[in-house]
Structure formats: C-alpha cells, structure tokens
Amino acid sequence: MLHSAPSKPSASVHPLFVQEVLRNREIDPFEGRPQAVAVQGVSRLFHGRPVLDGVDLSIRPGEFVALLGASGSGKTTLLRILAGLDAPDSGEAWVPEARTVVFQEPRLIQTKKVWKNVVTGLSGRAAARHVAAEALAEVGLDHRADAWPATLSGGEAQRAALARALVRKPRLLLLDEPFAALDALTRLRMQRLIGALCQTHSPATLLVTHDVEEALLLADRVLVLRNGRIAYDKRITLERPRVASGQEFDALRSELLSELGVHEENPVPA
Numbered sequence: 001m002l003h004s005a006p007s008k009p010s011a012s013v014h015p016l017f018v019q020e021v022l023r024n025r026e027i028d029p030f031e032g033r034p035q036a037v038a039v040q041g042v043s044r045l046f047h048g049r050p051v052l053d054g055v056d057l058s059i060r061p062g063e064f065v066a067l068l069g070a071s072g073s074g075k076t077t078l079l080r081i082l083a084g085l086d087a088p089d090s091g092e093a094w095v096p097e098a099r100t101v102v103f104q105e106p107r108l109i110q111t112k113k114v115w116k117n118v119v120t121g122l123s124g125r126a127a128a129r130h131v132a133a134e135a136l137a138e139v140g141l142d143h144r145a146d147a148w149p150a151t152l153s154g155g156e157a158q159r160a161a162l163a164r165a166l167v168r169k170p171r172l173l174l175l176d177e178p179f180a181a182l183d184a185l186t187r188l189r190m191q192r193l194i195g196a197l198c199q200t201h202s203p204a205t206l207l208v209t210h211d212v213e214e215a216l217l218l219a220d221r222v223l224v225l226r227n228g229r230i231a232y233d234k235r236i237t238l239e240r241p242r243v244a245s246g247q248e249f250d251a252l253r254s255e256l257l258s259e260l261g262v263h264e265e266n267p268v269p270a
C-alpha cells in the first residue's frame, strides 16, 4: 500500500522522529483515501513551549489550501515540518517526495545566472537550459534567463523562485508568504500567476499568508492556526475566476477576519 503513498519529511536528525518513522512504516496513512499530505497529532515545542500542539491536517492531491493565523502562531513551523526542514517532537507527517518551498525572499544564488538558478540541484537532462527556459516562460521571465539575480526586481526574483519550484514538478508546493515583500500591484499579478499555474500543474498547495483576501481569491480551503491547532477549516466554493467583492465574498471575509480576532468596526486585533 505504501508504494504510492507520500514519504515522511527527510529530516532525520531528530531521534524521536526517526523512531516514529520506523515504527509506523507499515501503516497506510491514507486509509485508502487519496491524500497528498497527512498530518496526525503533530506537536513541536520550542524551549518547552508547544508551538504546534496536536495538529491534524490532510490535503488532497491538487487542492489549494491557504493557512492563516496570528504572527507567531506556528505557520512557518508547520510548513518547515512539511518541507522536511524541521521535524515534529511527536506525531506524524506524510508528504510527497516531490515537494518544493517558495519563501518570502527568493533565495537565489547570486553567482549563478537566472536560468542556472532555476535548474540548480537538478542533473542530466532535467538541468538543461531549455528546461529552465520553459519554466521561465511560464512565469513570464524567459527574457531574463541570462540575467544575474542582483539585476532582477523583487517581483522578477520571486517569479524566478517560482520557476525553480515548478521545474521540480512538485506534488506539494509550499508557499510561505511568497508575495509579502512585493508592492501591491506586483502582488496582485503574482497572485493571478500562482492561481493560473496551480490550475495548470495541479500540485497540492499550502499557502501561508496574512492576507484574508488573497486566501479567498486563491484557495479551495482556508485554515486558521490557533493555539497550536487547526481551529478553523472552511471549504471555499466561490466561482472562479474570483473577484474580491460581492455578498458571499464579503461575508466570508468578515467571518475569517473575526476568526483572526479582527472585527471590522474595530480593525485592530485585541
């Protein structure tokens, strides 16, 4: 049963975590249901304080999930565990082998041209220039293939980071506030681009964001992380293409803001 199931995050530095891997390797985490991500009872402590405290979460293949929550609520911690960059203190996290992360900052290698950045870490035919060029064309950046990262604008650099993620054909795309550092107009363009790319490539996507409208424009499901757990989980059935207006959108925005402790007559959280 496990041959088609996602694998555990590869972080193996954590003894408890390794024990969990070995003990549960015969278990089919999906119980026959197709899932791209299965998280069960994941906890993570920092200095004795539980930041994640028994998170349960599943994401279906191709599903776009937005994760909201107050600053410091543990969103990045959860994303890092799914990426394999950190390990839980207890619990289980099953993720696909093919997964990539896009962070708030593009993290390009300054000494490599843009196209080389896109295929860096790949080998053989997967690292060919035309592979990079195709991915760059998808994000509208093929004309900057030979540029040095330092000469890119913030939006261009983030598109290069997106091309680098796409070229790996992820089954799970992890996005940690990827538009947060961009100006409002570039941010809108990037939101549309991500929406279109995810429709085309259909990876399961987890987008961490502070922007309620962004979440509602893009996601099939919106989650709120609070007190170390998924405290709110809502399927968004707004028709696509979506616009940030209309009765249903406004009602959802109010509901979400109130989940986040923001009340529109008093927009500063308590």
Ligand SMILES: Nc1ncnc2c1ncn2[C@@H]1O[C@H](COP(=O)(O)OP(=O)(O)OP(=O)(O)O)[C@@H](O)[C@H]1O
Binding pocket: 046, 047, 051, 069, 070, 071, 072, 073, 074, 075, 076, 077, 078
């Ligand atoms: N490596 C670490 N060592 C100690 N504490 C950590 C570590 N990583 C995260 N924390 C703490 O865990 C809490 C959650 O951090 P995390 O970065 O996951 O929050 P977040 O929800 O992503 O916040 P933000 O919205 O501000 O990005 C914070 O209080 C943070 O200080």
Ligand SMILES: [Mg+2]
Binding pocket: 075, 076, 077
């Ligand atoms: Mg964060």
